[in-house]
Amino acid sequence: MVMTFEEFEISNNLKKAVKEMGFEAPSPIQEKVIPELLKEQDVIGQAQTGTGKTAAFGIPLINGINSKQKHVQALVLTPTRELAIQVAGEFQKLSKFNKVQTLPVYGGQSIGHQIKTMKRGVQIVVGTPGRVLDHISRGTLQLDRISHLVLDEADEMLDMGFIEDIEKILKNANEDRQTMLFSATMPPAIRKLSNKYMRTPKQVTIDKGEVAAPSIEQVYYKVLEKNKLDSLCRIIDSETLDLGIIFCRTKKGVAELTEALQARGYMADGLHGDLTQSQRDVVMKKFRKSTVEFLVATDVAARGIDVQNVTHVVNYDIPQDPESYVHRIGRTGRAGREGIAITLVTPREMKHLRSIEREIKNPIQSKSVPSIEEVVEKQQETWKHQVVQLIEDHESDDSLYGNITADLLSDYSADKVVTALMKLAFYSHSDEKVETAGYDFGETGAQQGMTRFFINVGRNVDMTPKKLVEDVAKLVGIDAGRIGKIDIFENFTFMEVPEESAPFVYEGLKYARVGGAKINLEPAKPRPKRK
Structure with a gap:
């Protein structure tokens, strides 16, 4: 039996918010952690980023907040401002119908603005240790009445040297509180912290077991978020595909992607938890009979599907854990088929993605999104076959198109007319440059064919070319050998990367840590011309 959020003893308003967010069933960490936290038990959760841990502690935390009381009742500590913003955003969605106010506090934002907001009344503060301590020292944040405290990504905070700040915060917090600690790893310092500040915590670890991926071809494509749909269309147009299942993370995502694919002329239908059994049966019947070639589904909706001739599984949204990845891709290659x-x-x-590769003990091959030329070359035989079938279909009524055909052929040569019609019928996005659309870094002073970036750290954080190349290659997934000239100074660095990789480097490193330091990356300004 698949568990649902309806089974948790949480408020109806919270259930309504969870449903609106498109969540169908709890992830493994949510299924184990939420019941324990609802008992007001201290919990240590060992879980990777992307497993749904924010909702795992967010749902019971928000459920326990009294929205009528305007003082701070919960504190969530995160290692970075980006994670603080992300967690606060998730909390705001979860508390849409609960009238619970959440405020992210972090360095780099006006502390005056944060103080004003706190004075108006917030129930949850999500912040980085440094800025939280700043508020405590100013007396603008009182922790003596909090009932919940969360340490999120505790090992990351340890690596960043926040352990002393965390201890100061914990000493200032109400002792009669529920404490939650989440960490991907459990080094001795984190164990020591939990032993000192938590009351007989319940340990929750998701048993990964032996995660083994089936022996099918596995590839990944690096795509920009803004061009994701266009990239998907290029990829599936370049594949020889019979039946495919496309996975999305939420019901809302399934509905939106299904509609977008249908609008572009693909034979697609969606499968998610809101469908009645009869609606589900209709969709599955069409898929089994190949009336639709793409089934867009959530993980939960796809459970129990056993269609033998599925040739492709597409993770439109990356799975939240290695187990989900293995279950998804196991839908193809059935019964010895490729x-x-x-x-x-x-x-x-x-x-x-790298954490998934480690768990399945298998590197996944990288591919580039196909160009329009590659798509056309791949599809030529298919298009030719479809045209020949129409020509040889003696039952078709040609009289409808006779006049326009004659008019066109009287003004243009037959090859120009046929070429134009092929473009019109088979690909309407021929001028799109989906790989790098939306970024124009301008002149950055780089060598020809390269883009030069400025990074706001250098030798002051022990940056070396080797460290930088290794981190960029790992975080962005580009070949280390393609990274160009690197100039490291005391407080900043310049790095050149190929123009086609620049958008991925820019998106991938904007919120990353390189050489252990949080960085700010931006296109470099051109070098001044020598007089």
Whole structure:
């Protein structure tokens, strides 16, 4: 039996918000952690980023907040401002119908603005240790009445040297509180912290077991978030595909992608938890009979599907854990048939992809999004076959198109007319440059064919060319050998990368840590011309 969020003892308003966010069923960490936290038990959760841990502690935390009381009742500590913003954003969605106010506090934003907002009344503060301590020292944040405290990505905070700040915060917090600690790893310092500040915590670890991926072809494509749909269309147009399942993370995502694919002329239908059994049966009947070639589905909706001739599985949204990845791609290559698993990965998701590779003990091959020329070359035989079939179909009524055909052929040569019609009928996006659309870095002073970036750290964080190349290659997924000239100074660095890789480097490193330091990356300004 598949568990649902309806089974948790949480408020109806919270259930309504969860449903609106498109969540169908709890992830493994949510299924184990939420019941324990609802008992007001201290919990240590060992989980990777991307497993749904934010909702795992967010749902019971928000459920326990009294929205009528305007003082701070919960504190969530995160290692970075980006994670603080992300967690606060998730909390705001979860508390849409609960009237619970969440405020992210972090360095780099006006502290005056944060103080004003706190004075108006917030129940949850999500912040980085440094800025939280700043508020405590100013007396603008009182922790003596909090009932919940969360340490998110505790090992990351340890690596960043925040352990002393965390201890100061914990000493200032109400002792009669529920404490939650989440960490991908459990080094001794984190164990020591939990032993000192938590009350008989319940340990929750998701048992990964032996994660083994089936022996099918597995590839991933790096795509920009803004061009994800266009990239998907290029990829599936370049494949020889019989039946494909495309996975999305949420019901809302399934509905939106299904509609977008249908609008572009693809035979697609969606499958998610809101469908009645009869609606589900209709969709599955069409898929089994190949009336639709793409089934767009969530993980939950796809459970129990056993269609033998699925040739492709596409992860439009990267799975939240290695187990989900293995279950998804196992839908193809059934009964000894060949199959291919395709995963779309945005630059920010590269780290998550690497964790999946480690768990399945198998590197996944990288491919570039096909160009329009490659798509046309791949599809030529298919298009030719379709045209020949129409020509040889003696039952078709040619009288409808006779006049326009004659008019066109009287003004233009037959080869020009046929070429134009092929373009019109088979590809309407021929001028799109989906790989790099939306970024124009301008003149950056780089060598020809390269883009030069400025990074705001240098030798002051022990940056070396080797460290930089290794981190960029790992985080962005580009070949280390393609990274160009690197100039490292005391407080900043310049790095050149190929123009076609520049958008991925820019998106992938904007919120990343390189050489252990949080960086700011931007296109470099051109070098001044010598007089």
